[in-house]
Amino acid sequence: MSNNTASAPTLQKKSGLAGFNLKKNTMLLALIALMIAFEILIVAQSSASFMNHDFFAPANISNLIGQNSYVLILAVGMLLCILTGGNIDLSVGSGVCMISALAGVFIVNLKLPLAIAVPICLLIGIGIGALQGYFIAYAHIPAFIVTLAGMLTFRGIGNIILDGKTISPFPANYSKIFNAFLPSTSTKIPTLTTTPKKIASMVDSGDISTSIQHLADKNNMTVEQLSNLKVADLRPLISAYNDSIATTLLMVTLAIGAVVSILFIIMTFLSRAKKQRKGYPVGALVPQVVKTVLVVAVIMFLSYLLGNNKGFPVILITLGIVIIGYWYFTSKSVPGRYLYALGGNAKSAKFSGINTDKMMFFAYTNMGFLVAVASLVCVARFNSAAPSAGTSYELDAIGACFIGGASAYGGVGTVGGTVIGAIFMGVLNNGMSILGIDANWQKAIKGIVLLIAVLADVSSQKKGSGGGLFSKILPKKDGNKGTLS
Amino acid sequence: MGDYMLEMTHIEKHFGGVKALTDVTIQVEEGEIHGICGENGAGKSTLMNVLSGVYPFGTYSGDIHYLSEECKFSGIKDSEEKGIVIIHQELALIPQLSIGENIFLGNEVKKGIGIDWDMTHQMAESLLHKVGLNEDPRMLVQELSVGKQQLVEIAKALSKNVKLLILDEPTASLNDEDSNHLLDIILGLRANGMTAIIISHKLAEIERVADHITVIRDGATIETMSAEDGISEQRIIKSMVGRELTNRFPARTSNIGDISLEVKNWNVYHPQLDRKTASDINIKLRKGEVVGLSGLMGAGRSEFAMSVFGKLYGRDITGQLYLGGKEIKLNSVEAAIKHKIAYVTEDRKSCGLVLTNSIRMNTTLANMGRISNHGTIDADQEVNMAEAYSKLLNVKCNSIEDNADSLSGGNQQKVLLAKWMFTEPEVLILDEPTRGIDVGAKYEIYQFINKLVDEGLSILMISSEMPELLGMCDRIYVMSEGRMVAELDKEEATQEAIMTSIIESAGKEQSI
Incomplete structure (x- = not known):
């Protein structure tokens, strides 16, 4: 009997500290x-x-x-x-x-x-x-x-x-x-330096960047038409384009973050369920939930930050x-x-x-x-x-x-x-x-x-060995009582 | 009062909430040898640490009077200044330095700003002479046997003008011959006026040299016996454990079966030197049998066992191994474990356990296949198995996640046994299975050995403690200088018979 009571706190200690x-x-x-x-x-x-x-x-x-x-x-x-x-x-x-x-x-x-x-x-x-x-x-x-x-x-x-x-x-x-970075297709267009004149020069040289091409496609225009716009008319188009790209980036990184988070949650609770099914002791639910929530929060925050930059590296x-x-x-x-x-x-x-x-x-x-x-x-x-x-x-x-x-x-x-x-x-x-x-x-x-x-x-x-010294005495004392009885 | 050289009264010492010493009183007369006995964890070492100032004044309660003054040591330096020197169980010598350098380490003989080597060696030589050691002080300590190193420690203590010498388990790792020599030296020093305190598990030795014996149990003094009134081992044991141990070896009805392991014409060479450490050895182990392997230290018993256990020792090994009648080849420890052979080392700290790992990790290490699947560890199964084996061997711990180094010697030994039981052996080689552990834990291990042979295991037990072999074994082989010199049945085996066969064989060797 005494053995059973002795092992119970052992298990609790182990599972309570699992992974910690x-x-x-x-x-x-x-x-x-x-x-x-x-x-x-x-x-x-x-x-x-x-x-x-x-x-x-x-x-x-x-x-x-x-x-x-x-x-x-x-x-x-x-x-x-x-x-x-x-x-x-x-x-x-x-x-x-x-x-x-x-x-x-x-x-x-x-x-x-x-x-x-x-x-x-x-x-x-x-x-x-x-x-x-x-x-x-x-x-x-x-x-x-x-x-x-x-x-x-x-x-x-x-x-x-x-x-x-x-x-x-x-x-x-x-x-x-x-x-x-993911998604790789879209990069933002610099708002200040991209002028109709610059686009015109791109057209002349035949070296049109993919994002300008996308901008034109999006507005149902040709690149030439873009280069004929006034600066004041081009600006809003570029900002609208950049905004939509920013939204896409953020959506993609958040989606990646969400997928990773969900995988993490599933893995955590699957292993818990497996332990329960096999009859092994599992730790208290609350700390594990708190830990999971914290990890997910960090993942989503990171995804948010990355989405606000160039995307998922x-x-x-x-x-x-x-x-x-x-x-x-x-x-x-x-x-x-x-x-x-x-x-x-x-x-x-x-x-x-x-x-x-x-x-x-x-x-x-x-x-x-x-x-x-x-x-x-x-x-x-x-x-x-x-x-x-x-x-x-x-x-x-x-x-x-x-x-x-x-x-x-x-x-x-x-x-x-x-x-x-x-x-x-x-x-x-x-x-x-x-x-x-x-x-x-x-x-x-x-x-x-x-x-x-x-x-x-x-x-x-050293502190640990102080504790070790401490624990050196504990089990031994128990040992003395138990050994010959 | 006043009559005593050292008087420690009502010493109490706590570690956090744990009481290590509750009420210890000990009185040591000048010029006597005072033995302290107690099981592991009884508080002997703590008491000595209080005395020497390892635990400074203020961290314990109670009084210490030494040479009629009250002592308030705040460190080892203070106590050494007063002539109190401790020699710990684990020797504190530096193997790569010479004997002379070790003796005067921290206390060097100076000439100007340099060290006066001539003087150092001269003084070292005279100190060595006092402890009966005829070695060149320029020799490196690592070239000395453990017994001689122990003498160097005493010489070192003498160099500090020691008045009270404390020896913590001085003979734990010595064979009988070296132990006797050491005890004689201590008796000689007493004759010259030295006072000594000896802590030992070897009760026969304490009985032999001590004038008084104080028994400590659970952190308190139980009684002090005087040699004049007669001291017997039985009485010490009774006092140590609180009741009389009627039999130090649990009884067993032997039920011996077929031959399990047979070693034939076994020859092993020393890994570096050009000499044989085992020559033409033939032994048989039967199921349900405890077979002893006796011999003096250096006879080659451990080396022989290790060479069988997957060629862990030696080179150019020749000979045959038969397991259950079939010849087997064991070229690695892994192969030996697969063939259900286990070797429990004599040196649990340096070869047995990984002290920085948990009990759990130590328990499963030699047979990871049992708790893993395609190389992946099943953590839950590992915990369950480790718990089960700890329980089987009655390991006293807070949790199987405790590190092995937090356990007492006896419990470490049990973890080591658990580790090898986890490999599910059929042949178990136990090398000094009870060295340095207390009477109670010893008894538990003996009981466990009996249980195993009841289940049909074969056990080969190597031990330097003859009473243990005589008490436990069905048959005893005697080894001397790499050769098997005798095989004695339980009935014919006595200490005299064993010693006689060793001495006769040595004589034969010389006459050739």
């Missing part, structure tokens, strides 16, 4: 606080200087996503390396440079079709990852040394390929994959796949669990029949793959492959993991935390840039923030 990690939430709260702080500072500064800056401006949010997409992808890969035992990969920034350069050569210089060039780049990424993974896992050379060598080598090879020059521009169909699809894929891998899959065991205690993992060398090899090979993905995203965003590409990305990725709660000793860390860590770093960069803080100060501040984050981690672990 205090540490992760602390970082989430810190992130929200940081965003609000920047919003206040930026609005105050811009109203004092008669500018119109706003952290939550739709354009800025869109920017934030683009700026941080590749760091986020790298950070997720870095997390797996860190999980294996606090090992980091210093070569990722240089890897981005080298693979960007190769992408430039394949796509721009050699004009290979994307269906060939993109897979080749991904394979090369896996190749360099596997090479480093081999030295680390099977030749047992410390990861720090192998990846330091990689950092130098890849940067060197990248610059040799580029010959010190920048390759650009990339074809439009390439940037569509990673750097476009397609990079979010890639990011979504990477984040959900690796979240699943680390938290739900058997090999993911093996990674945590390896980082927590490599010997125990080995004694439990886990092929620890193979897991180590996998973590670094996978890192190479994600370096290639990040390179492709990076190239699309900058529309170029430059010798300096990827400089210090490794540090941003490592920082994101540690800010997100990964342990420097390995075995502890989550994809969710890493995402929050990466956004935190991104918001910090972005907010400080808008505030016009000197670039050198930005670096110093980032360094200090990283140190504080790790300090918080270490001291919370």
